[in-house]
Amino acid sequence: MTISKGKKALIHVAKSRLGLTDAEYLDxxxxxxxxxxxxxxxxxxxxxAVLDHFKxxxxxxxxxxxxxxxxxxxxxxxxxxxxNELGLTEKYVNGMARNMFxxxxxxxxxxxxxxxxxxxxxxxxxxxxxxxxx
Numbered sequence: 766m767t768i769s770k771g772k773k774a775l776i777h778v779a780k781s782r783l784g785l786t787d788a789e790y791l792d793x794x795x796x797x798x799x800x801x802x803x804x805x806x807x808x809x810x811x812x813x814a815v816l817d818h819f820k821x822x823x824x825x826x827x828x829x830x831x832x833x834x835x836x837x838x839x840x841x842x843x844x845x846x847x848x849n850e851l852g853l854t855e856k857y858v859n860g861m862a863r864n865m866f867x868x869x870x871x872x873x874x875x876x877x878x879x880x881x882x883x884x885x886x887x888x889x890x891x892x893x894x895x896x897x898x899x
Contacts (some may be wrong), residue, residue: 768807773807775816775826776819778816779819779824794807798811798815799814840882841879843881844882845887848888848892850859850890851889851890852895858882862874862878865878865881
């Protein structure tokens, strides 16, 4: 199985940041990519081997993208809107946060956790709408 477009892009970013020539790049792919002639020929195992070699050469991948703090405000507003529609209390949502993440109040959740809470509430909302439509 071939690797994803994102992984292919990461290989090419590493190649460019390291300033590798095409010949050097193909040599690395052939050696660490089990005879691969392009990034298209890599699988997950050989991708890791090639990327590890690039890291040994000095490549440092960018850190993962994190949502800015401002998005928390929008997520909290969405939670409030769903709760208003369904008639749920803040105590109910805090209970969900406690059960899902072990955090006593949903306002203390980070953006990633808030996204998961919104997804759970949206699923609950969809289910309630379907029940009302019967």
